[in-house]
Amino acid sequence: MKIYLAKHCGFCFGVKRAIKIARETAAKYENVYIKGDLVHNEDVCKSIEESGIKRTDSLESLPKGSNVIIKAHGEPLKTYKCLKLMGLNIVDATCPMVKDIHKKAQELEEKGYQVVIIGDRNHEETKGILGNIASGAIIENKDEVLKFKDGLKDKIGVLCQSTQTLENVTATMHELSKQTEELLFINTICNPTRLRQKEIEKLSSKCDAVLIVGSKKSANTKRLYEAAKKINKSSFWIMSEKINKNHFRKFKSVGIIGGASTPVEVLQKIAGGLNDL
Ligand code: SF4
Structure with missing residues (x-):
């Protein structure tokens, strides 16, 4: 054979970086927490927990002085605000490629575009992108464009989840182009x-x-x-x-x-x- x-x-560089940040944080501090999975791999997450990092889904219950790692897929702005309000130390392991999508989404919004993200609606990355702008929409594929058509504006800026396929993005863009006057696309597949x-x-x-x-x-x-x-x-x-x-x-x-x-x-x-x- x-x-x-x-x-x-x-590991891609974003995952490598997140693991390195998590391990360094565990070595440096005592009370270290992570909201959700650092990356989407059960064995990696288990070894991260074994290094002393506690997984939590509820930030509100974290004790004073805790250190909180932000996972590679990123978080919406409200998570950062909540952690800051609680006075907790934020250790940001968001992949720089995902951070860049957040920035691009904010820039599009500032320029008056309705932001559309082509990606999985229930994925942390797309939720994080959407949660870094005032409003926007997630569209999964070309078939969903018609469902959303009444909510679409005349000036649309499109980004995609970093792990999308060009095939799905191209087909969705083609449908979107029929529904609006101005369509700007930034290819954010990493x-x-x-x-x-x-x-x-x-x-x-x-x-x-x-x-x-x-x-x-x-x-x-x-x-x-x-x-x-x-x-x-x-x-x-x-x-x-x-x-x-x-x-x-x-x-x-x-x-x-x-x-x-x-x-x-x-x-x-x-x-x-x-x-x-
Ligand atoms: S955005 Fe790309 S480089 Fe970053 S963690 Fe995801 S797959 Fe890896």
């Missing part, structure tokens, strides 16, 4: 996402089977899987190195890629295991 491990795999999306197309075409490794919560892993499945029916979304190797015996070549928060070591273990077949 020939194994192709993706060139672009392992570079690590673009590189992986290009690579999954190549891997899915050249390999008999493809393994996409990452948490079911991970938006970028989900999109890698969807892209692979369109090209190669033998595409499998797995969460860890614990796989039934026998299932893959029949394939002559297997491609392996991970989401942005999947450690490269997990992919290497899978590759090693398959190599032994």
